[in-house]
Amino acid sequence: MHFIEVIIPLALAKTFTYQVSEAEFAYIQEGCRVAVPFGKSKIYTALVIKKHHQAPELYEPKEIFQLLDEKPIVTQHQLNFWVWMAEYYMCGIGEVYHAAIPSALLLESETVIKFKNLPNDVQADLTDEQYLIMEALQKQSVLTLLEVAKIIDKKNVFPLIQQLIKKDYVSLDEEIYEAYKPKMLRYVKLSDSYTKAGSLSELLEITKNAPKQKQLILGYYQLITHQNVPVSTKKLISHTQVAPTVLKTLIDKNVFEPYFLSQDRISFDQSDKIDEVKNEWIEKISNQIELQFSQKDIVVLKDVTKQNQLEVYFNLIEKYLNLKKQILFLVPEIVVVSSVLKEFTSRFGNQLIVYHSRYNNNEKVEIWNKVLNHNQTGQIIVGTRSSVFLPFNNLGLVIVDQEHDVAYKQNESAPRYHTRDSVIMLAHLSGAKTLLSSSTPSFESIYNIKSEKYGVVEGDSQDLFSTQTEVVLCDLKDKYKRKRMTGHFSDTLIEEMSDALANQKQVVLYQNRRGYAPILECISCGHVPQCSQCNVSLTYHQHKNQLRCHYCGYTMAKPSHCHACSSVDLSLKGFGTEQVEKEVRELFPEAKVARLDQDTTRGKHAFELILEAFKEQETDILIGTQMVTKGVDFSNVGLSAVLNVDNLLYHPDFRSFEKTYQILSHLIEQTHQEKQSNKVIIQTYNPQHEVLQKVKIHDYEKFTQEQLIERQTFIYPPFCRLIKITLKHKDYDKLKQASEWFYSVLVQKLPLPVLGPEEPSINRIRNQYIRLIQIKIPQKISLPKTKSIIQKTINSFDAVSAYRNVQITVNVDNV
DNA sequence: AGCACGCCGACT
DNA sequence: GTCGGCGTGCTC
Numbered sequence: 059m060h061f062i063e064v065i066i067p068l069a070l071a072k073t074f075t076y077q078v079s080e081a082e083f084a085y086i087q088e089g090c091r092v093a094v095p096f097g098k099s100k101i102y103t104a105l106v107i108k109k110h111h112q113a114p115e116l117y118e119p120k121e122i123f124q125l126l127d128e129k130p131i132v133t134q135h136q137l138n139f140w141v142w143m144a145e146y147y148m149c150g151i152g153e154v155y156h157a158a159i160p161s162a163l164l165l166e167s168e169t170v171i172k173f174k175n176l177p178n179d180v181q182a183d184l185t186d187e188q189y190l191i192m193e194a195l196q197k198q199s200v201l202t203l204l205e206v207a208k209i210i211d212k213k214n215v216f217p218l219i220q221q222l223i224k225k226d227y228v229s230l231d232e233e234i235y236e237a238y239k240p241k242m243l244r245y246v247k248l249s250d251s252y253t254k255a256g257s258l259s260e261l262l263e264i265t266k267n268a269p270k271q272k273q274l275i276l277g278y279y280q281l282i283t284h285q286n287v288p289v290s291t292k293k294l295i296s297h298t299q300v301a302p303t304v305l306k307t308l309i310d311k312n313v314f315e316p317y318f319l320s321q322d323r324i325s326f327d328q329s330d331k332i333d334e335v336k337n338e339w340i341e342k343i344s345n346q347i348e349l350q351f352s353q354k355d356i357v358v359l360k361d362v363t364k365q366n367q368l369e370v371y372f373n374l375i376e377k378y379l380n381l382k383k384q385i386l387f388l389v390p391e392i393v394v395v396s397s398v399l400k401e402f403t404s405r406f407g408n409q410l411i412v413y414h415s416r417y418n419n420n421e422k423v424e425i426w427n428k429v430l431n432h433n434q435t436g437q438i439i440v441g442t443r444s445s446v447f448l449p450f451n452n453l454g455l456v457i458v459d460q461e462h463d464v465a466y467k468q469n470e471s472a473p474r475y476h477t478r479d480s481v482i483m484l485a486h487l488s489g490a491k492t493l494l495s496s497s498t499p500s501f502e503s504i505y506n507i508k509s510e511k512y513g514v515v516e517g518d519s520q521d522l523f524s525t526q527t528e529v530v531l532c533d534l535k536d537k538y539k540r541k542r543m544t545g546h547f548s549d550t551l552i553e554e555m556s557d558a559l560a561n562q563k564q565v566v567l568y569q570n571r572r573g574y575a576p577i578l579e580c581i582s583c584g585h586v587p588q589c590s591q592c593n594v595s596l597t598y599h600q601h602k603n604q605l606r607c608h609y610c611g612y613t614m615a616k617p618s619h620c621h622a623c624s625s626v627d628l629s630l631k632g633f634g635t636e637q638v639e640k641e642v643r644e645l646f647p648e649a650k651v652a653r654l655d656q657d658t659t660r661g662k663h664a665f666e667l668i669l670e671a672f673k674e675q676e677t678d679i680l681i682g683t684q685m686v687t688k689g690v691d692f693s694n695v696g697l698s699a700v701l702n703v704d705n706l707l708y709h710p711d712f713r714s715f716e717k718t719y720q721i722l723s724h725l726i727e728q729t730h731q732e733k734q735s736n737k738v739i740i741q742t743y744n745p746q747h748e749v750l751q752k753v754k755i756h757d758y759e760k761f762t763q764e765q766l767i768e769r770q771t772f773i774y775p776p777f778c779r780l781i782k783i784t785l786k787h788k789d790y791d792k793l794k795q796a797s798e799w800f801y802s803v804l805v806q807k808l809p810l811p812v813l814g815p816e817e818p819s820i821n822r823i824r825n826q827y828i829r830l831i832q833i834k835i836p837q838k839i840s841l842p843k844t845k846s847i848i849q850k851t852i853n854s855f856d857a858v859s860a861y862r863n864v865q866i867t868v869n870v871d872n873v
Numbered sequence: 874a875g876c877a878c879g880c881c882g883a884c885t
Numbered sequence: 886g887t888c889g890g891c892g893t894g895c896t897c
Contacts, residue, residue: 096897117897862893
């Protein structure tokens, strides 16, 4: 008896056992996909993780439906990585599988069977039921499994169809398995009769009365001799400047023969490679990193200016390329990809692969295969967090750029992984080195440097910013009191903006919109329209003149009167990027203004358009959220400003000071340009605040020292681990009861600080009420044991019938 | 995640 | 008397 253990791409904790034939068993490898029947009438793309001979005792395993791969599409390293991730972030292995694999490699939802042949002897070969199916197929040619089940009035149709497939009377629709189609490009070559020496003169003789055809043939010879590569029809036509019909005539005459090659969609123009800038300082830093790598697997690189940083990366990458290794370069957001891409391509050309979530399914599969089938050439992958799932087989180096960035943590759906921490594990499993890079390293990394778990290499950028780039803290309280404000702009800011613009400099305005988008308030009764699904105020969006909920996407037209008191005196309060844009246009009617936020960057190339326009100085003032501190080209920026830093600073989160420092510091760092006296203005009600004071003098060292003491005193990361448990239910009272039950059971079992069950300030989203429980796990306590207790608590929670439909999510290392 | 089974309300 | 609501439990 032969069995395989598979993962199903669903949120299920278990693996499943299927039976296979001896031939299949010999053929199948771990990491191959198989199509398996699962449940009543579904087929899933499962992944083989084990082959064995132990028959399950409690049930009769089903047979697999079909093999899908000749060779593994997932490596053993990946499987180990997935197991670790599922365990560490407390989710099902199926969820990791689902998140990791490009969806085009998973089956389409509806499985159909197709008519193929009719047996010679229908009577002898088919049972009555099979005959019914074949009959139906002759009329319809394609049937879904559900339809088959209806025709023969049976629940389990798989064995029947299986037999039909074996006898080759029907087939599963191949299209389902070939959801991925490589893009084909048309090429031409000379027909065999014209490939010998002397053919050219023969051809010229044939076409002596057809100058256009002659031109085309000469052009073809030119292309062939110059760059002996296949000639695409497109290239030939553009090269020779003749009409496509001429080529068609020659193909009809059998001079040329068309053929097709699959085109690699993701290719870059191999622009002229720039010679390396050999710089002693860069060499020195790189050597230090390498020295550290000889002792430690993880090294933190800090305090290196932007320009030098890229050179250090390139230097290091080159070394691993020479070792024919794969290099993974991680960035926190897609915007950053576009901003470094040019430098990378001009240096490494076609050795580069870019990967992020906005690629379409076919492109993702292409990249997947490229990484999987990586040969002896060395390869660089630049990508966002999902790149950690690519099937590396020879990973040598990982670089995590802007390592501190919270965008590296996936919070929305399982697996809720932190890219930095996960990739360290991936590197460890693959025997690769990891370089964490940031001018403001995360507290976790600083802690690990101090405890000598990580190595560290420091650059020399420390003092540059503070000496040359002036940081102005602008006191809003004072400005309001003295009536120096126009909208959200202080006179200082307006003046500096005018100056910068007058000097042909660009301006960047930062406004985090978190919780501060404009709301519509009734002046008579103070009523603010709320979302009916979530306990939040609706925010006003001018361009469509509607109110919108940022949590569930609900929209309504802007009301003309108050729904509570019918008054028509409604006013807009608070502000977001959109309103800032409006104010800027009023203050500077001559300036060209652009906005960079989630609303203006839908679509794959939206970023590039805005960033490119700004780079080309077609934009004078750029307003944006977090994104402006990441991918924007600051080379001609003379001034940047934060409109109101307080809502960033006073976000209810133990990390808010750390985050605020990092954001401001990055803005300053970006604004800083050699030999220029640029300015950063920060508007605030608390100019004396310690975070702002430390940012102003660029003293991250001191800042982290103080903050780490605080974290230690109140036991917060990095001095403990946090696990956040979210409970959701539509019934407020039931949820309250359930979360209290959960809390009390947990406290009984865990000798640890457990916080909650707290009701968050936004206590309802999409009609679901929310309660939070947080667990602090000190370093000396075993994390796996704690997790197992949490899991057991969840299990007994689910066993209580009154609570089982309360939704629970677990977020490990929530940031 | 689906999907079927199963037990209570508004319809012909 | 039945159709259909969605709560509950299972999938190798």
